Amino acid sequence: MKKKKTATLISKDYLTIGLYTVVGFVVMMVLSMATLPFMVWFYPYATAFVLFFTCPIYLLMAFKVGKKGTLLLFGAINGVFYAIMGTIYILPITLLGGFIGEVILAKTNGYRKLGPQTIAFTIYNLLYGFSNYIILAISADYYFKMMENTGYTDNHLEYLTDPFWIMISTVALIAAICLGCLFGYKLLNKHFVKAGVIKSA
Amino acid sequence: MKKSIDPRIQFLLLIVQSVLVLCAGMGQLILLNVFALFYLVYAGLYQTACKMGAVIATTVALYGYMLLSDQQWVKFLGFLCFLVLRFGPVIIMARVLQEVPTGRLMAAMQSLRLPKNFILTLAVTLRFFPIIKMENDTIQMSARLRGLSYSQPRNWLRPLQVFEYTFVPLMMRTMKIADELTASAMTKGIDCPDQRTSIYQTRLTSKDLILVAFFIGYMVCIFTFNFLEV
Numbered sequence: 001m002k003k004k005k006t007a008t009l010i011s012k013d014y015l016t017i018g019l020y021t022v023v024g025f026v027v028m029m030v031l032s033m034a035t036l037p038f039m040v041w042f043y044p045y046a047t048a049f050v051l052f053f054t055c056p057i058y059l060l061m062a063f064k065v066g067k068k069g070t071l072l073l074f075g076a077i078n079g080v081f082y083a084i085m086g087t088i089y090i091l092p093i094t095l096l097g098g099f100i101g102e103v104i105l106a107k108t109n110g111y112r113k114l115g116p117q118t119i120a121f122t123i124y125n126l127l128y129g130f131s132n133y134i135i136l137a138i139s140a141d142y143y144f145k146m147m148e149n150t151g152y153t154d155n156h157l158e159y160l161t162d163p164f165w166i167m168i169s170t171v172a173l174i175a176a177i178c179l180g181c182l183f184g185y186k187l188l189n190k191h192f193v194k195a196g197v198i199k200s201a
Numbered sequence: 202m203k204k205s206i207d208p209r210i211q212f213l214l215l216i217v218q219s220v221l222v223l224c225a226g227m228g229q230l231i232l233l234n235v236f237a238l239f240y241l242v243y244a245g246l247y248q249t250a251c252k253m254g255a256v257i258a259t260t261v262a263l264y265g266y267m268l269l270s271d272q273q274w275v276k277f278l279g280f281l282c283f284l285v286l287r288f289g290p291v292i293i294m295a296r297v298l299q300e301v302p303t304g305r306l307m308a309a310m311q312s313l314r315l316p317k318n319f320i321l322t323l324a325v326t327l328r329f330f331p332i333i334k335m336e337n338d339t340i341q342m343s344a345r346l347r348g349l350s351y352s353q354p355r356n357w358l359r360p361l362q363v364f365e366y367t368f369v370p371l372m373m374r375t376m377k378i379a380d381e382l383t384a385s386a387m388t389k390g391i392d393c394p395d396q397r398t399s400i401y402q403t404r405l406t407s408k409d410l411i412l413v414a415f416f417i418g419y420m421v422c423i424f425t426f427n428f429l430e431v
Contacts, residue, residue: 011321011391019379022329023371036281053364060372077326084219085291130284165270176300183361197376 009073011066020061021077022053033059037042046167047129048176056182056187063188064198066111071120072098075128090131097127112199118181122174129173133166206244208301208309210409214416215294221289221420230286231261232423236416237293243289243412245298255294260285300326309400321391327381333371334376342371 001115009017026151031050062070075098079091101120127134145146192198218233225233234257241250264282298306303324310320344350344366351363390397 009318011318012379014318014322015325015382015386016376016379019329019375019382020372023333023375026333030266056368057372064376073228073322079324080323084295085288087223088220154408157401173399187365187369192372197372197373 007067009067009069011060013067013070014073015072016065016071017061017070018077021074022060022073024057025081028054029055031074044165045172047169049170051125051129052180052183053171053175053186055121055177055183059117059181059184060192060198062117062186063112063192066199067109068106069102070111071101071105071124074098075101075124089135090128093131093134094128097124100124100127114185115180118178121181122177125177126170126173130170163165205301205305206297206412207403207405207409208298208306209403210405210413211294211298211301213413215298217416218418219291221424222290223325225424227264227283227286229423230283230290231257234293235292236419237290241293241297244300246297248291249296253289256285257289267329268395283322295327299331300390302401303328303403304399306403306404307397309403311397312398317391321386322350329378330360336371336374337367340367340371368411 015127028050031053032046035046038046042188061074072095075094077177078093079094082088082090082094101124103119104123105116108116110120188198218237222230222233226279238250238254241247241253248298260282264286267279267282292378307320308326310323311317339353341350345353349356349363349366351367353355356363
C-alpha cells in the first residue's frame, strides 16, 4: 500500500472539484437569473452579489482538497461550461485567473489558510467578474455589436464605460469576495469542521 | 427507439453550435433553434422536443410582438427573449449528450486520447446538473416543513440564514455523492494506468457522417442567405 497522502490530485479530488464546481456554477446561474430583472439599477453590484455566494462553496472545496491545482481546475471547468454555453472568450480569462491564484497559493503555501485563499480567489474573480470589461477593452466593436442585438443598451453602457461606475463595481466586488470568504470560513467552522468532514483550518 | 449518435460527433456539434450562436443575429438564432429541435427528434427525445418547441415558439412570438411595439418595458423583454433563444440551442444539444451512458461517453472520449482524469471529471459533471435540482427539491421540502425555506416570503428578510440552511445540507450531500462515486469508480479500476477497455464499440457510422454533413450544409445555408430578416 502506498502512503495515503500525496501532493498531487487523485481521482477523488478530481471528482470532488468537479461536483463542487457544478454546484457553484448552478448557484451562480440561478442567482444571475434572479438579479436579471433588477439589472437596470443594480448592474454595478450584480456581479459582486452573485459571487458573494460562490465564496463558501469555493472555500469548502479548497479546504477539503487542500492541494495544488484546485483553483486552476475550478477555473478550467467553469471556463469549459461557459465555452459550451457559447461565450468561449471566458475560458482563457478563467484559466489565467486560476493560474495567477495558484502562483499566489504556491508562494505562500496557503492551501488551508484563509488569507491566501481569499487573496487568490479575489484575483481570480476580479479577472473573471470583469471579463465583460476585458472584452470591451480588447474589441469594443464586437462587444457593442453583440449588445446591440439585445436592445439593452441604455443604462448598461453608462455603467460599462464610466470610470466612476467601474471603480464602484471593483470596490464592491473586492468587498463582496472578502466578506464572502469570511462568511464561508465561519460556516466551515460552524458546521463542517465540527462534523469532522474537513480538517480544522 | 432511441437512436444513438456518437458522443464525439455530439461534442463536435455542440461546440460548433455554441460558437455559431455567439456570432449569429436574431434571425439566425431562430433557425439554429429549429435545427436543435430537429436534432432532439432525431435523437428520439420526443417529449423534450415538444416542451422546448413550445418554449421557443412562445419566445419567438413574444419577440415578434416586441418588435411591433415601442414601449420601454417591452424592450426589456427583448433581452430575455434573446437570452432564451441564445442558450436554447446549446442547452438542447447538451440535453441530448446527457442521455449517453457514462461508459459509452468515456469510451468515446478515450479514443480522442484526452487525459483520463479530465474525462472522468467531465463525464461526472455533466450528470450532476439534474441531480442538484433533485437534491435541492428534497432539501427545500424538509426546510418548508420547518419554515426555513427560501420559497417562503417571510424568510426573505434574512437571506444569509436561508442561504445557510440550503447550503449546508447541499454541501453535505455533494460530499457524500463524491465519496460514493469515488468508491464506485475505484472498484471499477479507475486508477489503473493501462488503457481502459469498454463494452461499447466506438466507431463512426455512416449515419453520423450524414448528420454532420447535414449540419454543415444547414449552417452554411443559414449564414450565407439571411433567410429571416429580423
